[in-house]
Amino acid sequence: MIRLYNTRTLQIEDFKPIHEGHVDMYVCGPTVYNYAHIGNARPMIVFDVLKRLFEAEGYTVTYVSNFTDVDDKIINKAAQEGTTEAVIAQRYIDAYQDVRKQLNTELPDITPRVTQTMDQIIAFIDGLVKSGHAYEVNGDVYFSVDSDPKYGEISHQKLDQLEAGASERVDQTGDGKRNPYDFALWKKTDKGIQWDSPWGKGRPGWHTECVVMINNNLGEKIDIHGGGMDLKFPHHENEAAQQEAIHHNCLANYWIHNAMVNINGEKMSKSLGNTLWAKDVVNQLGTNLTRWLVSSVHYRKELNFSDETVETARKELEKVMKPLRQADIKAQLAGYAGTDEYDQESYRAFLDCMDDDMNTPNAYAVIFDTIKKINQLLRTKDVNWEEVSKYRNSVVKMLDVLGIVVEKPVVTDADRALFDSWNKAKAEKNWDAADAARKQLMEKGLL
RNA sequence: GGUUCCUUAGCCAAGUGGUAAGGCAACAGACUGCAACUCUGUGAGCGCCGGUUCGACUCCGGCAGGAACCUCCA
Numbered sequence: 001m002i003r004l005y006n007t008r009t010l011q012i013e014d015f016k017p018i019h020e021g022h023v024d025m026y027v028c029g030p031t032v033y034n035y036a037h038i039g040n041a042r043p044m045i046v047f048d049v050l051k052r053l054f055e056a057e058g059y060t061v062t063y064v065s066n067f068t069d070v071d072d073k074i075i076n077k078a079a080q081e082g083t084t085e086a087v088i089a090q091r092y093i094d095a096y097q098d099v100r101k102q103l104n105t106e107l108p109d110i111t112p113r114v115t116q117t118m119d120q121i122i123a124f125i126d127g128l129v130k131s132g133h134a135y136e137v138n139g140d141v142y143f144s145v146d147s148d149p150k151y152g153e154i155s156h157q158k159l160d161q162l163e164a165g166a167s168e169r170v171d172q173t174g175d176g177k178r179n180p181y182d183f184a185l186w187k188k189t190d191k192g193i194q195w196d197s198p199w200g201k202g203r204p205g206w207h208t209e210c211v212v213m214i215n216n217n218l219g220e221k222i223d224i225h226g227g228g229m230d231l232k233f234p235h236h237e238n239e240a241a242q243q244e245a246i247h248h249n250c251l252a253n254y255w256i257h258n259a260m261v262n263i264n265g266e267k268m269s270k271s272l273g274n275t276l277w278a279k280d281v282v283n284q285l286g287t288n289l290t291r292w293l294v295s296s297v298h299y300r301k302e303l304n305f306s307d308e309t310v311e312t313a314r315k316e317l318e319k320v321m322k323p324l325r326q327a328d329i330k331a332q333l334a335g336y337a338g339t340d341e342y343d344q345e346s347y348r349a350f351l352d353c354m355d356d357d358m359n360t361p362n363a364y365a366v367i368f369d370t371i372k373k374i375n376q377l378l379r380t381k382d383v384n385w386e387e388v389s390k391y392r393n394s395v396v397k398m399l400d401v402l403g404i405v406v407e408k409p410v411v412t413d414a415d416r417a418l419f420d421s422w423n424k425a426k427a428e429k430n431w432d433a434a435d436a437a438r439k440q441l442m443e444k445g446l447l
Numbered sequence: 448g449g450u451u452c453c454u455u456a457g458c459c460a461a462g463u464g465g466u467a468a469g470g471c472a473a474c475a476g477a478c479u480g481c482a483a484c485u486c487u488g489u490g491a492g493c494g495c496c497g498g499u500u501c502g503a504c505u506c507c508g509g510c511a512g513g514a515a516c517c518u519c520c521a
Contacts, residue, residue, distance in 0.1 A: 010451080030521075043521050071519080152450090155516075161449045162517060183518060206519045228521030233450085235519070259452095260515070269520080296470085297460075301453080302514070312459060312471050319470085322484070353461095361461050365469040375485055379478080431480060442483075 002057060002355045004224075005300060007232060007255040008154050012357050015254065017223055022060050024218045025051065026252070028210055028227035028235065029065040029111065032092035033073035036099045038305060039228070039261045039268055041278040045291055045403065046258045046299045046358075047226050048105035052401045053354050064217050065108040066210060067093050069115050070203050075192030085193045086115070095279070102282045103290065104403050112213040114204065121204050122197050124212045124246070125185045129198075133245035137176030139188030139200040143207075145181045148241040154255055155233035183207055183238050207238035214251065215243075225252035229259055258299045264306045276305065285310065288404045292317045295360045295402050317404075320367060320395070323374045324406055327392045329446055330378065332411040333419060336385035342393035346370045350398045363398070370395050415446055 002015040017023055027047045030040055051061045069089035078085045093113075100107055114121070125141055128134035133147040145151045145159060152158050159181060184205035186197060194201045214222055220243075227236065236255060243251040260267070263274045282290050293313035297303045331338055346366060353363035374391045377384060396406045422437035441447040 007451090028521080031519080037521085039521050041521085046521095068519090073519095156450055157517065158450080181518075229451095229515060230520060231516095233516055233518090238518085258521070260521070262514095267514090301460090304459090308471090309459070315472095316470060326484080359461075361459095361470090362468070365461075368469060372486085379486060426480075429480070434480080435482090438482090447484075 002053065003357055004254050004256060005357050006253075007236075007257050008250070010156070013254070015223075017059070018221065018253065021058065022062070023051075023054050023224060024222040025061060025063050025224040025226065026210070026214050026218060026222055027063070027065045027108075027225075028231055029067050029108075030092075030096060031068040031071045031073060031206075032089045032096060033071060033077050034092060036096050036278040037268065038263075038276040038278050038281050040096075041099065041103060041281070041290070042261050042294055042299075042303065043226065043228055043258050044100055044103055044105050044278075045294045047256075048103075048403055049295060049354075049360075049401065050224075050226075050256070050358060051106060052403060053351075053358065056351060056397075056401050057355070062110075062218065063106070063108045064110045064112065064213065066213050067096070067111055067113045068206065068209065069093070069113045070193065071206070072192075078192065089113075089115075099278045099282070102279065102287060104287050104405060110217050112217060114209045117209065117212055117216065118195055118204070120212050120216055121208055122186075122195070124208060124215075124242075125204070126198055127246055128185065128242065131245065133242075134185055135178070136186075136199050139186075139202060140176070140184060141186035141199055142177055142182040143185050143238065143242060143245075145179050145183070145241060148244050150244055150250070151241050152237065153250065154240050155237045157233055157237065181234075183234060207235055208242060210235075211239045211242045211251065215247075220247045221249050222252045224254045224256055226256040226258070229257045232257055259302045262302055262304045265304055285314075288321075289314055289317055291403050296364065298361055299358055316364075320371055320399075321406065323371050323378070324392055324395060325409055325445065326378060327374055327388050328409050329411055330383070331385050331388065333416065334383065334385060336389070338389045338392075339386075340393065341386075341390050342397055343370070343390040344394075346373075346391065347394045347397055350394075350401070354401060360402070363402075367395060367398055370398070409445070411446075415444065418444075418446070 003012050004015050005012045025047065027043060030036065051063055054061050067089070070085065074085050074088050078088045081088070097107065125134065128143060129136065129141060134141055134143045162181060185208050186199055186202050186204055188200055188202045194203055225236065240250045243249060262268065263276060266272060266274060268274055268276070285293070293310060294303060296313055296316070346369070350363050350366040353359045353366055356362070370391050374388055377388050377391070399406055418437055418441055422434055422441060425433035425437055438447065
């Protein structure tokens with residue numbers, strides 16, 4: 001039984017799918033006006049691991065994640081570069097997908113775009129207007145938050161408290177909104193790309209697209225809706241409100257949010273100038289290390305990205321990978337072919353940790369424990385290769401759930417000759433020759 | 448001001464109403480020709496103050512410190 005923390009109920013709940021054996025999952029994608037940063041990489045990895053976990057537990061998963069390809073930032077960038085919004089959007093969509101591949105994440109099954117969903121978005125907004133949940137003011141259309149008595153149930157914000165508390169920060173200037181928390185569904189604009197609508201030329205607001213894309217691609221209610229913590233309010237709250245208004249349900253059974261990434265203990269922000277691009281990080285650290293680092297902290301806790309945390313992760317990962325490599329090499333030297341069998345007990349223990357709201361820190365402890373068993377076996381006089389192989393395969397399966405790839409080394413004849421010459425030199429107590437051979441073996445990663 | 452969350456050994460980080468996983472670092476021992484790798488062992492009573500309880504780090508209240516969000520940043 002997989003259990004997940006549900007932001008809506010503030011509790012860890014047993015996961016019960018809408019359709020037996022299947023999971024419909026939607027994760028809010030990026031506005032494509034720039035490259036993906038390391039903060040964007042976290043939900044990519046977190047929800048990829050969640051998908052892999054479901055699959056490991058026998059579910060099928062339909063994973064949808066959108067691209068917001070209409071936005072002021074994109075419009076501005078297009079104007080700046082003297083090109084079209086489509087060119088800008090496509091550039092960063094490609095870059096985003098590249099990062100997904102670099103991170104060894106399974107690409108979403110469907111990646112809908114706003115520009116390709118425009119008819120449905122306009123129809124959806126029209127439905128909200130006609131049902132009295134939205135209203136037009138001078139070509140803008142706003143959703144009336146007061147029309148949804150459940151407004152606030154996702155983020156646990158109460159409208160009256162919001163108004164009382166944040167009045168200074170809410171723009172109350174006369175834009176015609178009935179409630180300052182009413183949000184734009186349609187924006188009148190004379191700048192950049194625009195579409196015809198019943199309310200004149202304009203472009204859609206941000207909060208509607210996800211609802212429409214979910215309804216289009218997955219149905220009126222899905223199992224999991226995911227994204228970063230920062231999307232809880234207002235974005236997810238507003239999505240739920242619209243769905244409540246039209247379909248009288250809150251869109252998703254489980255709302256899952258990952259915590260943010262900090263850089264050297266500070267929030268990553270443009271003003272601090274400490275943005276790390278995901279592609280740079282992956283190029284520098286490699287796929288496995290990036291994923292190991294991200295999963296080393298529980299997904300609902302802040303992840304600090306610093307030299308120290310990177311170095312610790314590097315040592316940890318090496319501690320895991322080295323024995324696996326050694327097990328493969330030594331087994332080949334011993335002439336053991338290996339099987340596909342794996343140790344079910346340790347793998348089950350790993351999955352049990354993962355099932356518990358993706359408790360990756362505990363899952364890591366199982367990995368270390370299993371690695372230790374491999375090391376202990378490798379130290380014995382007559383190595384039981386069958387056992388080694390089972391534990392080795394078990395760890396490989398665990399790492400696969402985490403999206404970490406283990407490559408199987410192939411021992412060549414030259415490698416064997418090198419091992420032979422090392423052993424021969426040692427037998428002859430020819431330490432200079434032995435050290436030279438050993439040095440080569442270590443350089444080739446064979447020792 | 449409001450909402451939600453966090454505070455565990457030098458650092459990172461789990462966890463349970465009954466006397467604290469794991470990792471990094473450190474120290475000691477073993478293995479080794481020496482070394483690396485590896486193995487074995489060593490450390491905290493869980494922010495502070497109250498309360499509930501036979502018993503709390505774990506539940507409740509308060510305080511202190513910190514984080515995120517409060518109209519488009521994952």
